[in-house]
Amino acid sequence: MRLALGIRYDGRAYEGWQSQPSGRTVQDKLEAALAQLASKPIRTLCAGRTDTGVHGLMQVVHFDTEVQRAPFSWVRGTNRYLPEDIAVQWAQEVPAAFHCRASAVxxxxxxxxxxxxxxxxxxxxxxxxxxxxxxxxxxxxxxxxxxxxxxxxxxxxxxxxxxxxxxxxxxxxxxxxxxxxxxxxxxxxxxxxxxxxxxxxxxxxxxxxxxxxxxxxxxxxxxxxxxxxxxxxxxxxxxxxFLGPQYDAQWGLPPEVTAGAAASSYDGLP
CATH class of the missing domain: 3.30.70.660 (Pseudouridine synthase I, catalytic domain, C-terminal subdomain)
Incomplete structure (x- = not known):
């Protein structure tokens, strides 16, 4: 099945989103946590790559997996293995045609x-x-x-x-x-x-x-x-x-990433 996740992170400690040999990126930390939870490697794609020091309020990623878990388990289980400045906000199964980058409007x-x-x-x-x-x-x-x-x-x-x-x-x-x-x-x-x-x-x-x-x-x-x-x-x-991508309502994703909805919450920002 294909899963979409909403991710929030403080970018100060990381060399941007995209995986690097150093392992000090948000993608590296997320994929390591997902691998711990799923007991097998998982590769993710993101809606918008962020640079070193840039923060994400609602990054959206997707990945394919044969591991069956309830959405709340993907959230809580992944967060267990993530550093405190990165947290999954929601998880949702999506159709195979969904692509976090190409489907964004x-x-x-x-x-x-x-x-x-x-x-x-x-x-x-x-x-x-x-x-x-x-x-x-x-x-x-x-x-x-x-x-x-x-x-x-x-x-x-x-x-x-x-x-x-x-x-x-x-x-x-x-x-x-x-x-x-x-x-x-x-x-x-x-x-x-x-x-x-x-x-x-x-x-x-x-x-x-x-x-x-x-x-x-x-x-x-x-x-x-x-x-x-x-x-x-x-x-x-x-x-x-990065406040996040926006998608057509047809994908059934949470309101914060639905086209025309209010931008992601600013709670906790300076």
């Missing part, structure tokens, strides 16, 4: 940015940082140039393996949390898919605009250039959270 990310005269301490590794005040209206005006279907080559890492740089960025929502010189900014993204480092490169440009170092219309110039050299440096991975 969109993906969502959240970037949390701390605005403060001094660097983060308790939240280090969990938020990005701007020591200068940010202009939210300017950032929103800059972000508006990116909405829709475009060639996002200017925001693409050189190591990106995507077949095409053309993506449909459906929305960017920028919200300020708190007042005064110390506050949080939540920047939420949804697209059909994202390029490698695309959000972190967009964030670098948004922060430059927010700090008054560039006008909002500069974002349009960066996009039109279709060159990574035109954009700002890649921003920190610390504040980036």
């Amino acid at each position: 969109s993906r969502r990310y959240l970037y949390i940015l701390a605005q403060s005269p001094v660097r983060p301490s308790l939240d280090a590794g969990r938020v990005g940082w701007s020591m200068y005040p940010l202009d939210g209206d300017a950032m929103r005006a800059g972000a508006a140039h990116l909405l829709g279907t475009h060639d996002f080559s200017s925001f693409r890492a050189s190591a990106c393996q995507a077949l095409s740089p053309v993506k449909n960025l459906r929305y960017i929502e920028i919200r300020r949390i708190g007042a005064g010189e110390r506050c949080r900014w939540h920047v939420e993204f949804e697209a059909d898919a994202f390029l490698h480092h695309m959000i972190r490169n967009i964030m670098g440009c948004l922060v430059r605009i927010g700090q008054g170092q560039a006008a909002p219309d500069w974002m349009r110039e960066v996009l039109a250039a279709r060159s990574r050299l035109a954009a700002a440096p890649t921003f920190s991975p610390a504040g980036l959270y």
